[in-house]
Amino acid sequence: MLHMNEVIEAAVSPTVALSVGLKVDATVLTDAVVAGIQDGSISLDDPQTTLALISLNAVVGVQGEVSNNADGTLKLDRMGITCALCHSTVDDSFTDGIGNRLDGWPNRDLIPGAIIALSPALTAEQKAIYNSWPAGKYDPRFDHDGLNNPVVIPAAYGLYGLPNSTFTGDGDVEHEPAGPVAYWNRFVAVNEMHGHGFFEDTRLNMLNDYREGDDLVTDNLPALQAYQYSISAPTPPANTFNADQAARGKELFSGKGQCVTCHSGPLFTDVIDGGKLHPQSASVAVDKDYVNRSATKQWRVTPLKGIWQHPPYFHDGSAETLTDVVARYNQVGKLGLSTAEQGDLTEYLKSL
Numbered sequence: 189m190l191h192m193n194e195v196i197e198a199a200v201s202p203t204v205a206l207s208v209g210l211k212v213d214a215t216v217l218t219d220a221v222v223a224g225i226q227d228g229s230i231s232l233d234d235p236q237t238t239l240a241l242i243s244l245n246a247v248v249g250v251q252g253e254v255s256n257n258a259d260g261t262l263k264l265d266r267m268g269i270t271c272a273l274c275h276s277t278v279d280d281s282f283t284d285g286i287g288n289r290l291d292g293w294p295n296r297d298l299i300p301g302a303i304i305a306l307s308p309a310l311t312a313e314q315k316a317i318y319n320s321w322p323a324g325k326y327d328p329r330f331d332h333d334g335l336n337n338p339v340v341i342p343a344a345y346g347l348y349g350l351p352n353s354t355f356t357g358d359g360d361v362e363h364e365p366a367g368p369v370a371y372w373n374r375f376v377a378v379n380e381m382h383g384h385g386f387f388e389d390t391r392l393n394m395l396n397d398y399r400e401g402d403d404l405v406t407d408n409l410p411a412l413q414a415y416q417y418s419i420s421a422p423t424p425p426a427n428t429f430n431a432d433q434a435a436r437g438k439e440l441f442s443g444k445g446q447c448v449t450c451h452s453g454p455l456f457t458d459v460i461d462g463g464k465l466h467p468q469s470a471s472v473a474v475d476k477d478y479v480n481r482s483a484t485k486q487w488r489v490t491p492l493k494g495i496w497q498h499p500p501y502f503h504d505g506s507a508e509t510l511t512d513v514v515a516r517y518n519q520v521g522k523l524g525l526s527t528a529e530q531g532d533l534t535e536y537l538k539s540l
């Protein structure tokens with residue numbers, strides 16, 4: 189137990205929450221709350237406001253039970269997080285961090301490590317590690333193997349039809365009855381969120397201490413996966429790329445750039461033999477180690493639909509922009525693309 193409810197109740201105002209990247213869903217705010225925030229009668233510097241927002245289910249990815257103290261103030265009896273904490277964001281339509289909810293869009297502003305490190309239940313050593321994780325990154329394997337190498341929070345849209353899930357393709361079609369994404373959903377639900385349920389993967393030497401019959405996870409997996417599969421990748425906003433250049437870039441993608449040898453098919457992943465994975469050396473990211481902590485010890489070819497939406501790129505976030513991605517491939521792969529060609533290829537990536 190991380191005792192996060194106590195921390196939030198005592199010290200986490202909406203301003204603090206927004207500063208660590210938490211998002212507020214404006215669509216569930218009542219008119220009175222919106223007016224209060226606008227005229228300043230509801231303070232965003234008061235932890236009590238956070239509790240009021242949680243009771244409205246307005247803090248994306250945070251669910252809690254709020255009740256009244258004898259003096260009328262609010263208290264947070266219990267709380268938990270959901271997948272939306274990391275895998276949803278908002279469009280900032282009301283103000284920075286407050287707007288319409290966008291499920292599947294990775295929250296790259298979120299600083300999960302800083303949030304976890306607020307827990308009074310952790311040792312100073314553990315806190316130091318969590319505090320070292322930058323915005324938009326999280327290490328889902330740290331709890332299990334103790335190694336510290338966080339990866340970017342990936343997009344959770346456009347997953348329908350993918351033969352493998354995760355950067356390293358740990359969830360494959362054969363592994364779990366309900367498909368590749370269900371494998372990782374179970375991993376997260378049981379190992380990360382400590383939901384009551386069963387997880388076993390002999391490839392990772394993982395088996396949780398499961399009590400027969402104590403399973404609240406399995407029955408939820410089909411609906412969860414169906415929802416994820418219903419979220420398609422967002423199309424690029426108008427006028428965000430040059431169409432003529434993108435058309436030339438498309439030729440380069442399958443020609444001189446050789447990108448299509450791995451990023452093939454409508455999802456731009458490798459679908460050969462039902463989902464081919466690639467060895468450690470196939471990634472042009474700076475970090476080479478994360479792959480060794482996975483079940484497959486190989487890379488999945490990251491799907492590229494909606495890629496315009498979520499910089500930085502690669503599992504380690506080592507390319508700030510799509511221009512950097514193309515420059516990296518050009519250099520590592522000795523592709524010999526001219527500056528103009530690199531520009532064209534970049535515009536094509538922006539159009540996907």
Ligand code: HEC
Nearest residue numbers: 271273274300326340341342353354355369372373376377
């Ligand atoms: C604290 C942040 C965080 C939370 C909360 C979280 N995830 Fe993730 N999720 C990640 C990170 C980081 C990865 C990348 C892991 C990897 O690929 O090795 C990931 C990967 C995934 C993927 C793989 C996507 C792909 O490209 O194949 C799926 C699916 C997913 N998460 C679903 C969930 C579900 C379902 C929940 C809730 C039960 C959840 N996540 C909660 C951070 C989070």
Ligand code: HEC
Nearest residue numbers: 445446447450470471473487488489490501502503513517
């Ligand atoms: C040998 C197979 C292979 C080839 C060829 C290849 N890629 Fe990739 N690509 C990958 C793999 C594997 C990853 C995931 C690497 C990682 O995150 O460490 C990736 C990741 C990416 C990403 C980052 C996606 C994200 O969400 O972070 C982009 C963009 C990309 N590739 C574009 C290209 C372009 C453009 C080319 C051609 C110039 C290309 N790739 C050629 C295998 C390949």
